[in-house]
Amino acid sequence: MYRLIILLFLALPFSGFTQTVATGAVFDYNKKTLSLPGVTVRNLTTKKTSTTNNAGKYTIGANVGDLIEFTLVGYHTDTLYLTNLLNRTIYLPVKSNSLSDVDITAVKMNKEILNAKDPLAEKYTLLNTGGNLDRKRMKDKVGGLNLNLGxxxxxxxxxxxxxxxxxxxxxxxxxxxxxxxxxxxxxxxxxxxxxxxxxxxxxxxxxxxxxxxxxxxxxxxxxxxxxxxxxxxxxxxxxxxxxxxx
Known part of the structure; x- marks a missing residue:
């Protein structure tokens, strides 16, 4: 009787050990040493969900062949196809749509320089009227029109x-x-x-x-x-x- 109870006791826990897990850590792609807490880790195959802890580490139930997704606000989503259950390190790149900051330094300009005319600029603009007409000298500041059909x-x-x-x-x-x-x-x-x-x-x-x-x-x-x-x-x-x- 006691032998039967012992055998049943030893057999029961093994059913709990059949479940496998995937483990690892998530870091910033640019700053490799910066761990990312709060990353949502989702098993797309089994629909199970987990999150990374303060050290960026995660643990989620998974098997070989499952598809694991990593998402965090402000970062690109990444997906891992499990070919084995070894510890994996994931690097998420930051989403960036903003332009780089530009430092603008004010420069004080002399009014005489700003108002000075270009000494090389032509005083008049020639307008090509075509045909046998002579070119007419125009005294306005509008450039001539030169059509190029090609x-x-x-x-x-x-x-x-x-x-x-x-x-x-x-x-x-x-x-x-x-x-x-x-x-x-x-x-x-x-x-x-x-x-x-x-x-x-x-x-x-x-x-x-x-x-x-x-x-x-x-x-x-x-x-x-x-x-x-x-x-x-x-x-x-x-x-x-x-x-x-x-």
């Missing part, structure tokens, strides 16, 4: 080239950050699944351009979270329809 086309071409250069820059940035190595480290995908994931979830130029700086690790984690909800058929690339023979 200028608008030139400016449009310049803008088009600038847009293409900007787009090429974003494409190079995506190629540099959205790589098989980066995706594999976060998702553990390999082979055909890795190729399909990268084609389906490759970030667009518009996405990257809309959020600067673009957080590729955060995007890959969220994309993988959505990927796991797809059916095996949805994870495969659909074949293009075959053309009918003439």
């Amino acid at each position: 200028y608008g086309k030139y400016k449009r071409q310049q803008r088009k080239e600038a847009d293409l250069e900007e787009r090429e820059g974003y494409l190079q940035e995506i190629d540099y950050n959205f790589t098989e190595k980066a995706v594999t480290e976060l998702t553990k995908l390999e082979g055909e699944e890795l190729k399909n994931f990268m084609i389906i979830y490759r970030p667009s130029v518009e996405q990257v351009k809309a959020e600067r700086p673009y957080r590729y690790a955060f995007y890959i984690s969220r994309a993988f979270y959505a990927w796991k909800k797809l059916t095996p058929q949805q994870r495969k690339l659909q074949d293009l329809p075959k053309l009918k023979a003439n």
